[in-house]
Amino acid sequence: MTILSLTINGRKHGPMDVRDDLSMNDLLREMLGMTGTKFGCGAAQCLSCAIIVDNPDGTSYTSPTCIAPAVNFDGKSIRTVEGHARDGELSALQKAFIDHFAFQCGYCTAGFLNEGQVLLERLSRTPVARDALEATIAEALDGHLCRCTGYIKYHEAVRDVILADAKRYLIATK
Ligand code: FES
Ligand code: FES
Helix, strand or coil: CEEEEEEECCEEEEEEEECCCCEHHHHHHHHCCCCCCCCCCCCCCCCCCCEEEECCCCCEEEECCCCCEHHHHCCCEEECHHHCCECCECCHHHHHHHHCCCCCCCCCHHHHHHHHHHHHHHHHHCCECHHHHHHHHHHHHCCCCCCCCCHHHHHHHHHHHHHHCHHHHECCCC
16 A cells, blocks of 8 residues: 555645555546546557646646556646636637537547647647647647547647637747
């Protein structure tokens, strides 16, 4: 057993005793009841289980949770799909996903949402040129599998959010 403490969506959890072989996915879903994080392939191949991990320097990245031991997240600050809405208001990305009907069964959606959010935050720090945008989105979402094949709609939804606030996410052109 290991004593684990972490911050999830801005709220501290722990210290709590967890088995060393407990996966992060089981910690979230089974112990904390946060079932928005899905379990798909169970082999780090589909990223439906991906969450956001926040670095102290303000950068962030996504991580699968299905094969990752929960103890690896000790002391970290993470975000899950449950953390995107603020005061009952969906995020711009969540609204765009709905507007585009990007998801069908929704199983992959939390992973795409987390990845898209990480991309938005990265672009707000380091904007890209408009002509690099399509490749940038494709590269960011690459690796997330959607069994319902909603890839284009996810891509378009992320693009819409970026273009709606182009001053923030894109390098200004003269
Ligand atoms: S369930 Fe974790 S990558 Fe597929
Ligand atoms: S919406 Fe069904 S797996 Fe992506």
